[in-house]
Amino acid sequence: xxxxxxxxxxxxxxxxxxxxxxxxxxxxxxxxxxxxxxxxxxxxxxxxxxxxxxxxxxxxxxxxxxxxxxxxxxxxxxxxxxxxxxxxxxxxxxxxxxxxxxxxxxxxxxxxxxxxxxxxxxx
Ligand SMILES: [Cu+2]
Numbered sequence: 001x002x003x004x005x006x007x008x009x010x011x012x013x014x015x016x017x018x019x020x021x022x023x024x025x026x027x028x029x030x031x032x033x034x035x036x037x038x039x040x041x042x043x044x045x046x047x048x049x050x051x052x053x054x055x056x057x058x059x060x061x062x063x064x065x066x067x068x069x070x071x072x073x074x075x076x077x078x079x080x081x082x083x084x085x086x087x088x089x090x091x092x093x094x095x096x097x098x099x100x101x102x103x104x105x106x107x108x109x110x111x112x113x114x115x116x117x118x119x120x121x122x123x
Contacts, residue, residue, distance in 0.1 A: 027052050027053055028050055028051040028052050028053070029051055029052070029053040029054075029055065030043075030051030030053070030054055030055070031054075031055040031056075032054065032055065032056050032057070032062055034057055034060060037060060037061065038060065038061055038062075038063070039056060039057055039060045039061070039062045039063070039101075040062065040063040040064070040065060041054055041056075041062075041063075041064055041065070042065045042067065042094075043064055043065065043066050043067070043118070044067055044069060045066055045067060045068040045069065045070055045075050045078070045089060046068075046069045046070045047070055047072075048116050049109075049116060049117075049118040051118075052117075052118050052119070053118065053119045053120075053121060054118070054119070054120050054121070055121045055123065056099065056101050056120060056121065056122045056123075057101065057122075057123070058101050058102070058103075058104045058122050058123060059101055059102065060101055061098070061101065062098070062099040062101050063096050063097065063098055063099070064096070064097045064099060064120075065094050065095070065096055065097075066078055066087070066089050066094065066095050066096075066097060067089075067092070067093070067094045067095075068089040068090070068091050068092070068093070069091070069092065070091075071091060074111055074112075074113060074115060074116070075089065075111050075112075075116060076088060076089055076090075076091075076111075076112065077089060077111060077112030078095075078097065078109055078110075078111065078112075079109060079110050079111070079112060079114075080097070080099070080107060080108075080109045080120075081108070081110075082107040082108075083099065083100060083107065085097060085109075086112075099120060099122075101122050103122065104122050104123050105121075105122055106119055106120070106121050106122075107119065107120045107122070108120075
């Protein structure tokens with residue numbers, strides 16, 4: 001009887017581990033609004049980034065409007081290593097981050113401690 005219980009617990013844990021590593025964690029994607037020769041998108045910062053993936057049009061100057069609604073100091077900076085951007089995000093203020101869209105590609109951003117991540121896709 002004990003053996004059966006132990007096996008069931010073991011299988012449940014294995015199942016959980018498989019789900020944790022291989023399960024689909026949904027990624028929210030958003031495309032910037034293009035108006036004339038400008039594009040912009042709002043990104044909410046709250047326990048992560050929403051949307052987490054931002055799609056931009058190549059060659060159109062882009063602005064990401066970050067608004068931090070999370071009191072945690074973990075998210076009080078946003079860093080784009082590829083663009084040399086390290087922007088402070090005061091709580092409940094919207095900070096504009098200009099992105100150079102001249103080169104297509106995927107560029108990651110992160111919080112100041114590199115714990116939360118987002119991505120800009122330029123195409
Ligand atoms: Cu952090």
